[in-house]
Amino acid sequence: MRSSWRLGKILGVEVNIDPSWLVIFALITFTLGGSYFPRQYPSWSSGMHWLIGLVTSFLFFGSVLxxxxxxxxxAIRQGEKVRNITLFIFGGVAQITEEPDRPAxxxxxxxxxxxxxxxxxxxFAIWWLVFQTTSQPLAALGRYLAMINAILxxxxxxxxxxxxxxRVLRAIVWGMTGNLKKATRVASLTGQGVAFLLIFIGLRQIFAGLFVNGLWLIFIGWFLHSAAVRGYHHVLMREMLRGLRAEDLMTKDFETVAGDLSLQDLVEDHILGRHRHTFVVTDAGRLEGMVGLGDIKKVAREQWASTTIRQAMTPREELEIIAPDDDGNIILQRLSEKDVGQLPVVENERVIGILQRGNILRRLRTRTELGI
Ligand SMILES: [Zn+2]
Incomplete structure (x- = not known):
C-alpha cells in the first residue's frame, strides 16, 4: 500500500488522502482563482478571485467526500464492512472489503x-438562486458547485x-441472469469501451491543440481501463477459488529457521544463497512467527549482526493463522485485508504449509491448464 495521510474518522469511516490528490486540489484552485473566475467576473478584485477559488475548491473536495x-x-447499513475512503487524483474510492452478495x-x-x-x-443550485441578487461571489460559487456536482x-x-x-449495470444484468461472472464481464467490457472512447477523444483534443485537456482524458481513460480489467479478474479469481481449501493452495516448500539466529546469518546463509524471501520461525516445531524481507529492512544494516530473528519477526499473535480446510475466498480476503504477502497454515500447532499471494495465482493457473 502506498502511504496516504489519515484525515480522521467521519461518521465512523476512516478518511485518507493520497498525496496525488494535492495535484487535483492545486489544479482546481489555480484554474478557478487564476482563470475561470477572472474571466467570468472581471469586476472582482484579484484577492476575491483567489478567495472564492479556494473556498470553491474546498467545497468541491467536500462534495467528493x-x-x-x-x-x-x-454499505454499512446493508451489513458490509467499509475499510476506508481514500481521496486521490481521480476523485475518491470507498474501500468496501467484500463484494456484495446480492444484486439488489x-x-x-x-x-x-x-x-x-x-x-x-x-x-447549490438553490444557493445560487438565493444569492443571485445579493452577492455575486457567493452566487458564482454556488453556480460552479451545482455544475460540477451535476457533472460528477x-x-x-x-x-x-x-x-x-x-456497478448499476452489473447489478441489473446479475439480477436478470443470476450470473455474477457474466454480469461483471458485460460491465467490464463496457467500462473498457468507455475508456477507449475517452482516450480517443483525448488524442483528438491533443491534435486540436488542447494538450492539457487531452492528456487529462487519456489519463482517466487509462485508469478506467485498468480498473475495469482488474475488477473482472477479481471476480474470475473468486469464482476459481470457490470450493478450494487452504490445503489445495498452500505450498509445502518452505524453510524453517530458529528464532535465536541473527539477521546477518539469515541474510547470508538463507536469503542470498537460496533466494528465499519468507521464513517460518519455530521453536521445537511450534510456530513462533514469520520473518521476511520487509521485517529485515526495518532494522538498520549495522544492527543485523546483533539482532535476532525473534526480535525482528512478525510474532504469532500478529499473524493471521489459516486452518487447512479454510476456504480459498476467505484466504484471499485475509491476504488483502491485512495487506500481507503470506499466511501460515497451521494444523495441531504445527505449520504444514504457507500461502503466498503469488503462489495462489500460480497454482490456480496450473489447475486451469490441467483442466482440474
Ligand atoms: Zn461513486
Missing amino acids: AHELTHSLV KEFTMAIAGPLSSLMIAAF AVFNMVPGFPLDGG
Whole structure:
C-alpha cells in the first residue's frame, strides 16, 4: 500500500488522502482563482478571485467526500464492512472489503453515490438562486458547485465498470441472469469501451491543440481501463477459488529457521544463497512467527549482526493463522485485508504449509491448464 495521510474518522469511516490528490486540489484552485473566475467576473478584485477559488475548491473536495461517504454509509447499513475512503487524483474510492452478495445490495450501494451528488447539485443550485441578487461571489460559487456536482453525478453514471453506473449495470444484468461472472464481464467490457472512447477523444483534443485537456482524458481513460480489467479478474479469481481449501493452495516448500539466529546469518546463509524471501520461525516445531524481507529492512544494516530473528519477526499473535480446510475466498480476503504477502497454515500447532499471494495465482493457473 502506498502511504496516504489519515484525515480522521467521519461518521465512523476512516478518511485518507493520497498525496496525488494535492495535484487535483492545486489544479482546481489555480484554474478557478487564476482563470475561470477572472474571466467570468472581471469586476472582482484579484484577492476575491483567489478567495472564492479556494473556498470553491474546498467545497468541491467536500462534495467528493460526501459522495463516497454516502456509498459507505449505505454499505454499512446493508451489513458490509467499509475499510476506508481514500481521496486521490481521480476523485475518491470507498474501500468496501467484500463484494456484495446480492444484486439488489450492489444496486443500492452503487446508485447512492450519484444520487447524493445530484442532491448536492440541487442544493447549490438553490444557493445560487438565493444569492443571485445579493452577492455575486457567493452566487458564482454556488453556480460552479451545482455544475460540477451535476457533472460528477452524470460521469459516475456512465455504464462502465468500476464506475457507479457500471456497478448499476452489473447489478441489473446479475439480477436478470443470476450470473455474477457474466454480469461483471458485460460491465467490464463496457467500462473498457468507455475508456477507449475517452482516450480517443483525448488524442483528438491533443491534435486540436488542447494538450492539457487531452492528456487529462487519456489519463482517466487509462485508469478506467485498468480498473475495469482488474475488477473482472477479481471476480474470475473468486469464482476459481470457490470450493478450494487452504490445503489445495498452500505450498509445502518452505524453510524453517530458529528464532535465536541473527539477521546477518539469515541474510547470508538463507536469503542470498537460496533466494528465499519468507521464513517460518519455530521453536521445537511450534510456530513462533514469520520473518521476511520487509521485517529485515526495518532494522538498520549495522544492527543485523546483533539482532535476532525473534526480535525482528512478525510474532504469532500478529499473524493471521489459516486452518487447512479454510476456504480459498476467505484466504484471499485475509491476504488483502491485512495487506500481507503470506499466511501460515497451521494444523495441531504445527505449520504444514504457507500461502503466498503469488503462489495462489500460480497454482490456480496450473489447475486451469490441467483442466482440474
Ligand atoms: Zn461513486
